[in-house]
Structures are given as structure tokens and as C-alpha cells.
Amino acid sequence: MTTPTWDPAQYLRHAGHRARPFTDLLARVPDLPAEDRPRIADLGCGPGNVTALLAERWPRAHITGYDNSAEMLDKAHTEHEGPTPGGGRLDFAHADARTWTPEEPYDLIISNATLQWVPGHAERFADWIAALAPGGTLAFQVPGNFDAPSHRLMRELAHRHGLDGTLRHDEAVLTPTAYLTRLTALGCETDAWETTYIHLLQGEDPVLDWVKGTGLRPILTALADDPEARDTFLRDYREALRTAYPATHQGTAFPFRRVFATARRPQNHAAAPKTP
Structure with a gap:
């Protein structure tokens, strides 16, 4: 899979729709052990727009958003970093979810639409849960639409255009049952579920516009130095999406x-040491 270059402006073009799953996830996070000033990590914070929502739920929290994209972090630093109105603090730092190991206890580690970019991310659960304070929570959501036309057509065209290996496949995420099994085996009280949102998008070729901010980034990155090949791919993909x-x-x-x-x-007890 090609490591993508990110475009915060393109990503934020559908910010309202993208934020909805995060707010739904946030609604299911239980009370945190440090009620007054909890310590929170947002793993894969992107441009920081949903990280800021954490300060609305926990106004006095110290919240750190982590990301490995310099472009996303620049946007987050500029738009969201600093003291929060409730007396907490919001800051951002570089980290790669593939290797990030917390250096302090957290009351909440949360991740929004990031772990699908991390091969073998379920193997990291044990380290992250071990870093939670007793009573702390790991919470995440990932897209489960890799067999949808948007992604299936993208992969088919990538193959046709000689770009095999550029994109993720359906094994990028697990099923809700598989996540529940792994997390309960680590000693956690676990809830897992799925939701299919029907986003009503506006404008010309809105599905293409959506995926340009996320799933299509590896293709756009791989073809960045070949504008003719990029435009040919986008033409073919646009026509396929209009039909789908x-x-x-x-x-x-x-x-x-x-x-x-x-x-x-x-x-009352530590997390299990290893993921089954």
C-alpha cells in the first residue's frame, strides 16, 4: 500500500458527514476514571476538527491529537491548539499508529477512521490497553466499506492501470465480532457494532470528491508525478462512479x-498481556 500524502482542505470538504460517526462513537464512551482533568489521546487526529469535540465532552481535559501527516498537523496546530474554554488544553504531536506506545497513562485513547491505514492494528491493542488507567477506555471506529462499489471499482481500475499494491483491501479492518473477541480476551468490557450511514451528497461527482480526501489518496500520491496518467485514471473512475x-x-x-x-x-485488574 502506498503511503498517502494528505490534503486537509480536500478532507474537510465533507467534514460534517465525516464527523457524524465520531460523535456517535463518543456518545458510547463511558465515564472516564479521572472525572476532573482526564488525559486523552486522539490517535490519527487529522486536521483536529473532531479532536476539538473531545473538549466539549470533557472541558477540563488535557487532550493530545497524534498524527503522522505534517500537512494535517499544521492545520491542527493553526486551527485548534491551545487552552480550551473549559480550562483544559488541546495540543498535537507527531506519532505513527504503527509504532506509537503511550509514555503515560491515559483515561481515553480514541481513534476515528485511522486504524484501517495500520496493517495489523489489532496487534497493537494490548499495548494501548496496558497504557490505560484502570477504568480507562479504548474507543475507535473504522470504515467497513471496502467491498462497496466506491472501493471495489477503485481496486479494479488500479489493477487495470498497473497500480496493484497501491490500495488497501477488505482485510484492512476486522468484523465487529472479531474486534469484540480480541478486546474481551484482553480483559476489557467491550461493545462492538456497525452502522451504515446513507449520506446524501451534493454537487457534481460528489462520491469522487469524497474519496479524493481519503481512500483515493494512495492513487493520487502514486500518480503525483504523472499528471496524464492521473487524469486518465480519474476520468475512468469518475464514469464508473456515476453509474454506481x-x-x-x-x-x-x-x-x-x-x-x-x-x-x-x-x-480491579490489569489487561491481558497479549492479543490472541
Whole structure:
């Protein structure tokens, strides 16, 4: 899989739709062990727009957003870093979820639409849960739409254009049941579920516009030095998406499945040392 270069402005073009799963996840996070000034990590914070929502739920928290994209972090630093209105603090730092190991206890480690970019991310759960304070929570959501037309057509065209190995496949994420099994085996009180959102998108070729901010980034990165090949790929992909997601007078319906999990470390015993 090609490591993508990110474009915060493109990503934020659908910020409202993208934030909805995060708010749904946040609603299922239980009370944190440090009620007054909890310590929170947002792993894969992107431009920081949803990280800022954590300060609304926990106004006095010290929240750190972690990301490995310099472009995303620059946007987050500029737009969101500093003291929060409730007396807490919001800051951002570089980290790679593939290797990030917390250096202090956290009351909450949360991740929004990031772990699908991390091969073998379930193997990191044990380290992250071990870093939770007793009663702390690991919470995440990942897209579960890798077999949807948007992604299937992308992979088919990548193969046709000689770009095999550039994109993720459906094994990038697990099923809700598999996440629940792994997290309960680590001693956590776990909830796992899935939701399919039907986003009604507006504008010309809105599904293409959406994936330009996320799933298509590896292709755009791989073809960055070959504008002709990039434009040819986008032309073919645009036509395929128009057929798969027909526009109506009301807009373009874009079904999007997402997978969620929360895992609370019990107050009275340590997490298991290894993921099964």
C-alpha cells in the first residue's frame, strides 16, 4: 500500500458527514476514571476538527491529537491548539499508529477512521490497553466499506492501470465480532457494532470528491508525478462512479458502513498481556 500524502482542505470538504460517526462513537464512551482533568489521546487526529469535540465532552481535559501527516498537523496546530474554554488544553504531536506506545497513562485513547491505514492494528491493542488507567477506555471506529462499489471499482481500475499494491483491501479492518473477541480476551468490557450511514451528497461527482480526501489518496500520491496518467485514471473512475452512484434531483446517495468498538479496562485488574 502506498503511503498517502494528505490534503486537509480536500478532507474537510465533507467534514460534517465525516464527523457524524465520531460523535456517535463518543456518545458510547463511558465515564472516564479521572472525572476532573482526564488525559486523552486522539490517535490519527487529522486536521483536529473532531479532536476539538473531545473538549466539549470533557472541558477540563488535557487532550493530545497524534498524527503522522505534517500537512494535517499544521492545520491542527493553526486551527485548534491551545487552552480550551473549559480550562483544559488541546495540543498535537507527531506519532505513527504503527509504532506509537503511550509514555503515560491515559483515561481515553480514541481513534476515528485511522486504524484501517495500520496493517495489523489489532496487534497493537494490548499495548494501548496496558497504557490505560484502570477504568480507562479504548474507543475507535473504522470504515467497513471496502467491498462497496466506491472501493471495489477503485481496486479494479488500479489493477487495470498497473497500480496493484497501491490500495488497501477488505482485510484492512476486522468484523465487529472479531474486534469484540480480541478486546474481551484482553480483559476489557467491550461493545462492538456497525452502522451504515446513507449520506446524501451534493454537487457534481460528489462520491469522487469524497474519496479524493481519503481512500483515493494512495492513487493520487502514486500518480503525483504523472499528471496524464492521473487524469486518465480519474476520468475512468469518475464514469464508473456515476453509474454506481447515480445522481438525483435530491443529491447522490452514498451508503457508508462503519465499524465501532469501545473497550473499557476494568478498575480491579490489569489487561491481558497479549492479543490472541
